[in-house]
Amino acid sequence: MLNKLAEMKKVIDGVMKVEAVIPGKDCKKHKELADARSNLFKNLNEKKEASAPVPLAVMGKKAELLVEIADGPLAETAGLAGRDNLPNDRGMLFKRADAFWMKGVNFDLDIMFTDKTGEVRDIQTMAKLNDGDYPVIYRPSDKTASIAIEAPAGWCESNNVDVGDRVIVHGGNSDYTK
Secondary structure (H helix, E strand, O other), X not given: OHHHHHHHHHHHHHHHHHHHHOOOOOOHHHHHXXXXXXXXXXXXXXXXXXXXXXXXXXXXXXXXXXXXXXXXXXXXXXXXXXXXXXXXXXXXXXXXXXXXXXXXXXXOEEEEEEOOOOEEEEXXXXXXXXXXXXXXXXXXXXOOXXXXXXEEOOHHHHOOOOOOOEXXXXXXXXXXXX
């Protein structure tokens, strides 16, 4: 099983590299690779390494979210790609805060970048890609960010979550689990 998943990750990594060098969006090979990558994301989401959802709370606010923790390279690569939707009370936590994109994600997302103590350092809204769009890379504006949390678009605003707030994850295996 692990060998199969490792092979799938190599294929995904290869597709990402090839996509980066293929010029134009109308290239037949580009479309075939994008379709293959999308199918791999769907398959990875069925076999992902993400945890069962654990509660995340924002200190001093009534904001709560059930997050899956992406525990491993396959879950981090797949993220929320290939899913049809994301319930308003769900999200995903990544133990990294480098670069994120919306390739294969079918809905808009908020992304909170936090430091290792859970302090929110940056919040951005990531828009789903339309056919023919080139992926935008989302990075934290604050270099102290080390963790990323994805939530449904508008979640931060509707729950009054701001830069400077602190999040706590109850259970799971995050760097700031209580």
